[in-house]
Amino acid sequence: MHETGIAQSILDIAIKTALENGAKKINNVAVKVGKMNAIDEASLRFAFDALKEETMAANATFEYIDVPLTGKCEECGYESELEGYFVLCPKCSSGRVTILTGNELEIAYIDIE
Numbered sequence: 348m349h350e351t352g353i354a355q356s357i358l359d360i361a362i363k364t365a366l367e368n369g370a371k372k373i374n375n376v377a378v379k380v381g382k383m384n385a386i387d388e389a390s391l392r393f394a395f396d397a398l399k400e401e402t403m404a405a406n407a408t409f410e411y412i413d414v415p416l417t418g419k420c421e422e423c424g425y426e427s428e429l430e431g432y433f434v435l436c437p438k439c440s441s442g443r444v445t446i447l448t449g450n451e452l453e454i455a456y457i458d459i460e
């Protein structure tokens with residue numbers, strides 16, 4: 348379950364950021380997760396909730412921002428949401444599709460005090 352490792356790094360970054368800003372606690376952590384990461388939201392949330400105990404983020408809520416997989420066709424310029432990893436343009440069937448969004452795995456913002 349790679350969600351545990353990911354939850355740990357999210358928590359580490361959030362705490363580091365909070366400390367750097369002189370905060371005493373973390374109220375909310377919002378994370379952008381692109382579809383390409385194949386992360387299970389429930390597992391990530393569960394791991395985060397387990398790991399945050401005994402830290403300054405113990406009462407923090409976890410906000411999961413789902414980023415869809417989208418791409419742009421290099422042949423006809425058509426942009427669309429994609430279904431899978433190996434994709435063809437839905438309009439002209441070209442295989443030259445560039446991924447625009449969906450690789451994200453980062454903290455969008457945190458709420459500290």
Ligand SMILES: [Zn+2]
Binds near residue numbers: 422423425436440441
């Ligand atoms: Zn196309």
